[in-house]
Amino acid sequence: MNENREGDDGPSAPNGTTLVSYLLGGLAFWGGVGWVADWALGFSALFLPIGMVIGLVGGIYLIYAQHVRS
């Protein structure tokens, strides 16, 4: 469809915003879930770091799956 874009940077040229928003989104969502879990279950900080790690890994995985591998 996009003649100009074919072969530029592979399938979909990543832009900085998308990458940053994946990383931030991952941290914010899963970190937030962890924080809520901590608050609901009465831990001070157990699930928050776990959630942030999951979110970060998920965000990096999304970048990899969408912009590096394909």
Added chain:
Amino acid sequence: MGADVSVVAASEEGCHIFNDFGCGFEPPGVSLFFPTPWLDFGLPGTSGLNKYYLVAVVALLVAAAFWYFTTRNAKVVPGRGQSVAELLVGFLRDQVTRTAIGKEGDRYLPLMVTLFIFIFSMNIMGLIPGLQLPVTSNLAFPAVLAIIVFLLWNVIGIRHHGFGGHFKARLVPSGVPGWILPVVVPIEALSNFIIRPATHMIRLFATMFAGHLLLALFAAAGFYMFNPTSPMGPLFGAISVGYSGIALVGFLVFTAFELFIMAVQAYVFVLLSSIYIGEALEGAH
């Protein structure tokens, strides 16, 4: 109490360096961006009619006047004004819509040109003497533009790929094994539907806000440090003029830099809008 009175007196006539009032430098704060309203309706969450409205109207008139004077008698062989307008449109077509969307992007070129000119003229209001307030330094203005682009992004995606197709393409990344989906779908949702439009507006707002604050700081510091009739003697007076000169040079350099930033930020806003629209047209990646 006596000292307080002299401080107030000093700051009323302008406080300068090397004074014997004991007053200090007051840097410009965020109050710059909350001008006193001329007409306040007292509605909650509103600012009333203030300087931003006036400057926004002026920016709109500038943008309209630009097109009126450059295209009012358009010819096949363009004159000087028309050349400028054509250069601008050609530049945006080749650098923004064709690269980000492709040939189909020509349909969205009018929107992008309008956005660019409007944002640029709103930014440039920060440098016009007398107005000196970039309209985009108030989050509301970039927010409206970014929300328009965000809604358009959804409308185009739904129109080209159907409701389900658009949201599936935006939420479910292709080529990801099913057991990972619960982890990545919320990230995609947050990233595409909240963080991206938010960063789209905040990028423009924050650069204009910071740039205007920086210029105001240089101007205020230059004024504060200019005290040739210092009570501490002529030597300190001369030093203060030297300081003030440095601040003036900084002000001029940063004004030129700010002009560049204003153009770049308008360009970046339009470029990102094109990238988003191109992505919505493309569907799943």
